[in-house]
Structure formats: C-alpha cells, structure tokens
Amino acid sequence: MPSTAPPSAPDSARDSDTATPGSAPGNPQTWRDHYASRPWLRHYGQMPTQLPVPQYHNLVEMLVESAATYGTRKAFTTVTGNGMNGSMTYAQVDAQSNDVAVYLREHLGLPPGSRVAIQMLNSLSYPVAAFGILKAGCVLVNVNPLYTAEEMVKQFNDAQVETLLVIDLFADKLAQVVPRTPLKHVVISSIAQGFPVIPKFIVHNVLKYWSRMVPEVKLPGDMQAVSFPQMLRTGNHLRKHASIEVKQYWQHLRGDDIAVLQYTGGTTGIAKGARLSHGNLLKNVDQLDATARSHMDEGKEVMLTCLPLYHIFAFSVNLLAFFKAGGHNILVPVPRPIQKLQRAIENYPITWMTGVNTLFNAMINEEWFWRHPPKHLRAAIAGGAALHESVAKRWEEVTGTRLIEGYGLTESSPVVTFNPLEGDVRPGSIGVPVPDTDILLIDDEGQVVAPGEPGELLVAGPQVMQGYWEKPEETAKTLIDGWLHTGDIAVMDDDGFLYIVDRKKDMVIVSGFNVYPNEIEDAIAKIHAVQEVAVIGVPDSNTGEAVRAYVVKRGEVTAEEIIQHCRQHLAPYKVPKQIEFREELPTTPIGKILRKDLRQEYLEAHPENQP
C-alpha cells in the first residue's frame, strides 16, 4: 500500500498547467485540479499523451481496411488440445463475414440495429459471426456459453434477441429457452468449423462419441436450426447473384451508434447490457494501440487467446486491437486443464498473450511451460481480476518478460488503466490511465480525496459506455455528470499510479471501521493449508456487520487456527467472527470469486438477520 502522506506538489516541468496544491492542503477542489492535471503523463515513456485524430467512422471501416492490408496473412487459428487446427486469412474472414451480413439482412430480413446474439467458445466461427453482425449494421450481443436456460431467457428477453449463433455444445438448452423468448432464428456452429476435412471429422466425432459433449438439438415447433456452413453458402449465393454491396449496411454507422451490448452482472446482481458504441470500441482500440504500439511489429505479432472472446477483455484486446495490428490470433477453445495449452504454445511463435491471475499461475506451475517458456514472447497482459505479486514475479523469472497488469470494466470497453511497458515495475499497481482518460477518487460524501487516500474510482473518457440498455435508473446511478462510477475503491500514489483496494460494495463496516475483504483474504491465504478464501460482511446485532470467511482447505487447518493466525496479523476488529469451510467457491467464467453470491446465499439462509 502506498504511503498516506499528502503528496508533494507535482514537479513536472512538462505540464505547465499543473495545479499546485501546496497553498491549500486538503482542499477537495485542489485535489480535483491535481487529478485533472493528469500527473501520470510523465511516466508514459514513449507513449503518446493524446490519441490521434480518429481514422475511422465505425468499427467495420477498421476491420475492412485491416483485411485489405493483411489479406493473405493468417488472422485466426483455432487449436484444440491435441494440436489439430484450422486457420483463416484476413481476406477469408472478410469474405465470410460479408456472407454472414448478407444472410442476416437479406435471408433473415433483419432490420438495422437488430440484436444478434453469439454464444460461442473461441473458434473460427466467432470472428466471422461477430464481424458479420457488425457489417450487417446489427448489434452484437455476447452471451456466456455457460449460462443456464434461466439466465439465457432473461438476457434474450432483455435484449430482445431474435437471432442466435450458437456452438453445438451448448444448443441443448434451446428447447427450454426458445418458447420463452423472442428467438426466431438459430444458427449452429462447431469448434472445428473451418478446419480441414480430416481434422474436422476427427474433432467432431471425438467430441460427439468419446467426450459426449455434443447434444441433440431439439427446437420446438417447426423451427429449424441452420448450420454455420449453410448460412455462409446461402449468404454467399445471395451476395454473388443479387450483387449486393455489403457496404450499404454499415457505411452510414457513426461513433455513437451501438455496436455491442455487453452484459454484466455488476455488483447488484441485476444483469445489464452495457451499450458500447462503435466510437467507444474504436477509442479503446486506439488507447491500447497507444500503450503497445512501440512494442509491436505491425503484421508480425502472434497473440495467444485463451480467454473467452465473449468476455470484453479478450473481445477488445485480442480480437479488435490485434486484428487492427495485423496480428495472428491463436484461439484456444477450452484451456482447461491447462495441459491443453501445450500444443498451442509449442506449435506457434507466440509473441503476446492475455490472461487472468489464475491462468498465469497455472501456467508457471507446468513443467513444459517453465522449462521452455515461449521464446518470442514480448509481454503478457493481465486483467479481469487482481494480479498477485507472487505470480507476476515468478512469471518474469520464468519467461524473462513482463506481466503487465491493466484495469477495466465492461462499462469502459474495457481498458481504463495500463502499466506502461517501459519504466519500473510497480508491484500491485494497476498502472496509470490510458490516453485521453481522466480519473477521480471520491469519498462517501462525494468529496474528492487527497492522493494517497482511498476513494471510489471514477472514470471519464471516450471509452465509457453510452449507458445501460433500457435501464435508465441503473444508468443514472452509474453515469453521473459524465463520470463512470466504478464501484472500486482505489488509491493513487504521488506519481499517478493506481492501486485497487477493494470493491466498494464488498467493504465491511465493523462498528464503524472500514474493513476491506482483500486484506483479510491475503492474510488468511498465507496459511499454507488454505487453498482459497473469500471474505464477506454479514449483518451482526452487536457490530452492525461482522467479517465472515469462506475457506477451501488443501491441508488440515481448524477455524480456531485461522482465527489465531488472523489475530497475529490483523487489528482485532478485522479478525473474522465466522469461518465456514467449503469444497469450492463460486466464480465467474474467468475465475474471479463471486462474493456477492456468497452474501446472497447467506442472507437467504438467515432471513432473521436481514437488516
């Protein structure tokens, strides 16, 4: 944690308009000016401090130009655990996504702006489908493939989804979902879509008959599912024979037109669709470009994509930014167990990868990885959940490259901060805001706090969403006067580097003292026998709230021992009052522990304790 002493006046000579807070220490207005002066800019190194003039009117222009520039280069390769693979060039992605666009608009007759959902693992059909939807002038709705039928029903109704492009592995829920949603058209693809004939045959049959993962698709009534290749053929036929110019669907799209509805649970648990516009995503691509451009050879990079593309992190960073840069994306459908990544890493000269803490941790524990780390790797990008110092350090020892932590939210397309690729490593920091992005830290009264003091992180920038889909009240609570309220409590050090303390909603107030679950979790995790831990606050008649810890053991340890350990390392009011042992903890698809699920479960089990 950085020191809590007030910072000295910024001594940067470059920022002539820097406010000098010395005259009135502690004055919120002065601090506001301090944040507005962007004190982090002097740590940008080679990074441009401002974004370039926008090159494109919409995302499709960017995609089409990239396809024209890198036509014959490989854009995507899907690699399965046994090394079987299929690839597409930039030109093929461009042509097939045109077929998808024509199919959606002409064959299905969808109007512009119509919501089209994709429910897929990483595979060649994902980029073809996603780019096709954007080219059709429709709105892409990313759907988590692990959703239950119930969750799908809610999301499809909320977004009024009529068309779904789904991978066969998840099509079994459709029988329950279709009658309760506006869904009219279903296109079914497979992991091996785009593979050469023999590997396609093998992968398909292994999944179907050996792993038994491909269910029978039963659609209610007279509804017919169309296969992905069939959709491409129909679209292609229409496009050729009716000489349709796909451009007419998208050329009028502008920055504030919605491109993607990205659903997020947020902390309240109500699933909401963040409206990300073409402009939001283009700006975020530019911001990513600004941070990494000086470390990239256009058209030569190879990106390992094992995070799901339906998640906003991989969608913007891996899919959009690397497509723009002419990169070759290695798509891994299921990176679990981690062994399944071995062939992808051995067979391709990976230069970049994205991941989350647990993924990196699992990788550096694999002998095939730590003995032979990817030779061409430039750096790895961590996001999605807090990166642990021990993982970052060991990663650097093993690979000789940096593991760069960034921070973002679905609501900000997602990247807000990034550790500059040059300069010192600052352990535990999420870095500094990307170009053209402002931040503020405020306390519970809405007053701007001094640097070094914890406060809720507010973000303003061109990547911040247009609001939630048809949820004006939720939007009004989150977007206030142009500031996105992230719900994360952060601290900024004197240099403008940010450190996340915890989620605001997860903070526990014990007898008026603020307790941050992260701190207690870190303390408990130091016990060797503890595998994993989550801490929440629960209502308590004496102290208002009490600290409750959920612990997954990997060895022998008792609740008393954990409490004893906490007494040695934490102030008395932070020591957990209740400890519960679990076999596992609820997590998001990228492995972040869901404290809100534990809280909800506790409150449902103890209705008498409801505040």
Place this chain on the structure above:
Amino acid sequence: MNTWEESLLSLLMIFIMFGMGASLTFRDFGTALRHPHAVGIGFASQYLFMPFIAYMLAIGLGLNTPQTVSLVLMGCVPGGTTSNILTYFARGHLGLSIMMTICSTLAAVIMVPLILVFYTSGMGDEFVIPSREIVVILGVLLVPSLLGMATRKLNANTGATFELLGSLLGIFVILFLIGMWIPRNTETLGNTPWTVYAAVVGLGLCGFVIGYWFARATGLEPVKARTVSLETGIQNGPLAILIVAVSFTGDLQREMLLVPMLYSGFIVLTSTLVMFFYRARSLREELARDQAKVEPAK
C-alpha cells in the same frame, strides 16, 4: 507366431511409433535430458532391481535351473516399445520413456551378458546377444519417432491425425497380442506349474511397484515416477525370446522359452491394468494443478 505375423507386427509397431513421435517435440527430449538422473534411475531400476527381483523370485518359488536362468534373462533385457505406448496412454512422460528405452537397449549389449554371468554363474557364457537385432530394435524405435516429430513440425494436423491413428493401432496391437497368444498356448498354459505363473506375473508387478517407489524416493515427481515404473516393469519380451532362440537348441530351448513366452502374455494384461490406474491418477493431477493455489507474496 509365423513370419507373416511377425512382419505385420513390426510394421504396426513402426506405424505406432510414428504416431507416438508425432506427439513429441525435440523439447520433450530436452526435458528428459535435463533429468539425466531420471534416465539414470530408470537405468538402475532396469539393470539393478529387475534382475535381482527375478533372481529372488526364482529362489523363493523354487524354480528349476532353466526357469531361473530364463527368468533372470527376462529381468535384465531392456524395456520394449510397449512401455512407450502404455506411457503415452497413461499420460506419463513419453520423451523420458523413449530416452530410457534407448539407453537401456543400447546398454543391453554389455549389461545383459554381465548380469547373466553374475547371477547364473557358468550359464551366462552360453548366451549370444544378437547385436544386429539390437540395432534393428533401435531403428524401429528411433527412425519412425523422429519422422513423426518432423511430421508434426511440418503440419500439426497431419501429426495429430497420425498420433490418433497410432494410438488406436496401439490398442489394436495390445488386443491382437492377447488374442493371438492365449488360444495358441492353452496346452502349455495348462501344464505350467503355478510357481512359474507367480514368477512371471510377480516380476512385472514388482517392477512396477519398485520402479515407482525408487523413483519417488530419489525425488522424481509422480508423473515421471509412473513413467519409470512402466519402463521398469515392462521388458522387451520378444528380445528375450530371440536371445533364447539363438542361444539354445532342442529341449533346453523349449524349456527356456516358457518364461519369456508367459511373461510376454501376462505383462500385456498387467501393464494395461496399471496403465488405467496411472492414467486416472495423471488426469486427477492435471486437474488439481489447474487449481493450484496462488501462493501469497513473501
């Protein structure tokens, strides 16, 4: 087994090793070489423990001289290709397995006569080690593996396809061996005393157990210990049969052949069971590693 079947079997073995090779990279051998002690441990289990186990079993079960000698021979021949295939199925360290097979096969020319002289004072001189055959064995092992590795490097899809076909053929060959062997040997099987059964089955099982625990005791992690275990327990039965065939004639030859014949049959059965057990363990460890704890800093 007639010549036609033998040629077919060799051809299948070549194809299988091609498939196995297609699952490997040169790095896998690099990893195996970075553990020279792992190869050393395999070597020690192979040439120290196995002959000793064979000798003790023969003494303990009161086998006669030809049976004792052939059991010790069985104990000191190197590991065979079957151990590589089963290591692949058991999700062990195939690179290490192949390295161990190569080393023990190369050393066989010197080690097998030495050990036989040591344990069977006098009879060891009778043995002829067919060095030409050893070269063939190494060729059948190495050349297709290297070609498989090259195929994978040139085209990952072709490599993966041959890997799958090779492993399917591996299952077929194992079934084929059992299917050929039992009906042709029913008469012999009925006439053989139980002590010989106990000795041939015991040799394989002791090899698995001792190989595993010796490797664990010297600090190898479970996946590699299982690889050493399979390598130790599974001997090159056909090579032992060949050595007997070229070294002896007449009734003595027939009597001496009993042990390697029985061993070759039973080892396919026992090692398949052990393989399933090891495979389940490996899968469980892979899943557990996935959930490895994020160790806190400091």
